[in-house]
Structures are given as structure tokens and as C-alpha cells.
Amino acid sequence: MLYELWHNVAAAQGDELALRDVTSGRRWTFGELFAAGEGAPGRRPALQSGFAFPQGHGPEFIFDLLTAWRDGKIVCPLESGQPPPRVPPPPASCVHLKMTSATTGDARLVAFTAEQLVADAENIVATMGLRPDWPNLGVISMAHSYGFSNLVLPILLHGIPLIICPSPLPEALRRAAAGEHALTLPAVPAMWRAWHDANAIPPNVRLAISAGAPLPASLEQSIFAACGLKIHNFYGSTECGGIAYDASAAPRTEDALAGVPLRNVNLSVNEEGCLTVQSQAVGKTYLPEPDVSLGHGQFQTSDLVELQDGLVHLRGRAGDFINVAGRKVSPQTIERALSAHSAVSDCVVFGVPDRDGERGDLIVAAVVPQSPVTGEDLRRFLLEHVPAWQIPRDWLLVETLTGSRLGKISRTEWRGKYLRARIPDAR
Numbered sequence: 399m400l401y402e403l404w405h406n407v408a409a410a411q412g413d414e415l416a417l418r419d420v421t422s423g424r425r426w427t428f429g430e431l432f433a434a435g436e437g438a439p440g441r442r443p444a445l446q447s448g449f450a451f452p453q454g455h456g457p458e459f460i461f462d463l464l465t466a467w468r469d470g471k472i473v474c475p476l477e478s479g480q481p482p483p484r485v486p487p488p489p490a491s492c493v494h495l496k497m498t499s500a501t502t503g504d505a506r507l508v509a510f511t512a513e514q515l516v517a518d519a520e521n522i523v524a525t526m527g528l529r530p531d532w533p534n535l536g537v538i539s540m541a542h543s544y545g546f547s548n549l550v551l552p553i554l555l556h557g558i559p560l561i562i563c564p565s566p567l568p569e570a571l572r573r574a575a576a577g578e579h580a581l582t583l584p585a586v587p588a589m590w591r592a593w594h595d596a597n598a599i600p601p602n603v604r605l606a607i608s609a610g611a612p613l614p615a616s617l618e619q620s621i622f623a624a625c626g627l628k629i630h631n632f633y634g635s636t637e638c639g640g641i642a643y644d645a646s647a648a649p650r651t652e653d654a655l656a657g658v659p660l661r662n663v664n665l666s667v668n669e670e671g672c673l674t675v676q677s678q679a680v681g682k683t684y685l686p687e688p689d690v691s692l693g694h695g696q697f698q699t700s701d702l703v704e705l706q707d708g709l710v711h712l713r714g715r716a717g718d719f720i721n722v723a724g725r726k727v728s729p730q731t732i733e734r735a736l737s738a739h740s741a742v743s744d745c746v747v748f749g750v751p752d753r754d755g756e757r758g759d760l761i762v763a764a765v766v767p768q769s770p771v772t773g774e775d776l777r778r779f780l781l782e783h784v785p786a787w788q789i790p791r792d793w794l795l796v797e798t799l800t801g802s803r804l805g806k807i808s809r810t811e812w813r814g815k816y817l818r819a820r821i822p823d824a825r
Contacts, residue, residue, distance in 0.1 A: 399516070400512050400515065400554075401468050403555050404432070408428045412429035412432075413429060414530070415427055416430075417561075417562070418560075420573065421562070422457075435464030450463075452466070452540075452541070454478045457562065460554075463475075474497075480541075486685055491682070492509040492682060493511060494509075495510070496510065496636050498636045506686075508636055509682045509685055515551060517678035518640060519551035519555050521661050521679055522639070522640050525643050526607065526645075528552055529582070529605075533561050534549050534581075534583075534584065535561050536560050536561060536562045536563055537574075543636040544609050547634075548609075561581075568593055580604040582604065583600070584632075587613045590613070590621065591617055594617065599621065603627060606628065608632060609631075609634060613629060613631045615651055619649045619650075628646075629649075631655070635675070636681075638675045639680075640663065640679070641659065642665075655709060656712050659710065664677065665703075665710065667703060667705060668698065671703070671704075672700055672702055673699045673701045676695055676696050680692070701715055702714050714728035714731075718748075720747075720749030720761055721759050722758055722787055725787060727761075727788050729747035729748060729749070729809065733745050735783040736763065736776065738783070741768060745763055745765045746812055747763045748762055748764075748809040748813045748816070749813075750813055760792065761790040762791070762793075763790035766797065773792075773793030
């Protein structure tokens, strides 16, 4: 099905530009890209029969994917240097595997049918208004669910041209954008912040998208004030593709606002306050073990949300709540208050078991300062904004929070680092 749809796109747009690789300077029309896929043998031997593992951030990723579609292999995209996983037998209708980001636990594979991939691409293209005359500038990973759905599927299933940029560094971005009339630029908050600080956002970007991690409203407002560019916040998940999108023309004033549901995506909230997603883009099952949270067109997330007047407001994750002497607090509440301090560049708050066992959890904050500050300074500041029992009892002043390529910061990872080091109690 996927290769047939690609064949139709290539036939309809044969002489139009499809792909440009900034590193090599090579260009391919849709017709040339189709011919390359038809004639290319499978270059990377699969370790498991019937599987293909496109890898890296270059034209070869597209070529290997097309070869796999042509040959009817199950595709499992990988990051550069990532070893192929051992895959148990997937469902008979499975054509694609995505790997979860593991920010809330162990990584798992999610199995998709062709119809589910097609549905996600259609929802994204229709909701965001992706256009063939506004090529996608590809700086995010094509192997990750975000990049695959926003860069790879649009070129192959909807004829949206792709420019592959080798690096997100400001100078590389400028070079890749040069000479284009208009561009669509999907990125992550860390990239948008770095480009804004370097005054490197190309003036020919017409559609700007941010996903992979929460986009601070203050950053969105700063970019809009500096260059008039609205960054559209996008919220999705590996298991179900796109969920919500902020299509408004004005910058958001609230970090928690994710936007409105994508077209053809239905949202509800369960008894625990967690978001339930229903759409034709929801994956089929987890591998190696299925889970009741995923399947039959429905994904039960652990994201706590409020649905108000058609808008999606994120309120944290159910498993992230910190229990302090029987009272629970979302770490996002403390992070939002901390981020208002002028010396705080970034922060993550998490809970660990208290040593005396009486308080339940100990609140810890890891902070990236942009000017000299102490934990005591931050404690006094927070006392003016949150109740005293929500004040972190231990402070880590660090150079970076070193999130994933998508800019995600894993509380699970930071909690593990803290417990392994067990920094002396600062109380």
C-alpha cells in the first residue's frame, strides 16, 4: 500500500524537486527519487529476515526506506550508530516499528499498519497546512516518530519536498535555508532557543513547528517579538502520532496549553484525569509484550490533562507526582515557578525516597543557571510563589540537563543519577 501511494505521488510530481541534500549538494526530482528506489538493491543487510533498518540523517535513509517498501519488508528506523533490536514476530498486518523514547520507563517497540501511518500523515498535513511550495527543512531525526511523521511521510505520501540539513548548528541552518522562497521548519525547543540566541532563525521560514518536549511560552513570545514568527506548539506520542496542535496566530501565554486536537483525533479524559486518544493513527500493539493501554484504535496515556473549550491543557504525568508527607505536587508546578527566576536557564524537578522514611519523597531540583545563584537564593524566591512544603530540599546546580536529541528531559534518568550518587542531604 505505501509503495503504491508513493508511486502515485512520484508519477504526479515527476519533474518537481523532491529532495535536496545540503551536505553533498545533490538534488532529486520525484521522478529521479522513484527511479533511485526502483533500481537500488538493499544496501544494509538485515540481521533478521523480513526487516529493514533505515539509519542516519541523509538521503540514504530515504533510499533504504523506499527499497524496504518496494520489497515488502517491515521497517524499523534507527538513529545513527544504533544497533538493530531483536524483534519478536510482529502482527501479520505490521509494516512499521517505532521505538518509544523511554522517558518514563524502558524502551518498547510499537507496531503499526500501513493504514495507521497513512492516517497520521494525513492528520498532520491537513491540520498544519503543510504545502509543496514550502519545503520541509529537515534538522530533526528522521528515525524518531516526530521526524518520520513530519518529514519522511509528507515527502513520500503527500509530495512535500524535503531539504536535509546535516546539523542544527546556526551556520548550517543558514546555509541550508539560503535561496529558498519559503520553508517549513519543524524543530524542538532546545533548537529554537539556540537559534533565537544566535539570531539565526531564517527569515524565509513561513511555518515554524516545535515538538518533542514542552515549548516554553516565554520563548515563543520572545521569538515572536524579535522576528514576528509564530512557533506552533505540537503535542504527540510515539504510540499514536499527532495529538494536539496550536494553530493560533498569536503566541501562547501559558506553557501548559498544547493546542486543539488534530483533525480526525478524538480526545477524552479517564477517571484518573489522564488523556485517552482515539484515532485511526493509533498503533496496533506494543512489542515484545502487548499492553491494555494500546490497541483497537485507542491509546491510554499517562499524561494528566484538562480539556476546556476544545483546548488541551497539559498538567503533568500521573507517575511524576511527588508525595510529600501525604500531600502530592506535580513537578511542573515547581518548575514553572523556578523558571520565572531571572538566573534560571533550565530546570527539572523530581522526587526521591526520603532517607528517614517519614516524609515520603524528598523534592530535588536540578538547575542550569545563566547567572550566579545559590540554592538558598532559589529557595527564598520560591517561598514567594509556592507553599513551603513544595520547596526542594536539595539543589543541583549543573551545566546542562542533557536531554535527548529532541530536547526531552527524563525525570527517570535524573532520579536514577541522583540515587546512584546519593549526594549528601542538604537539609
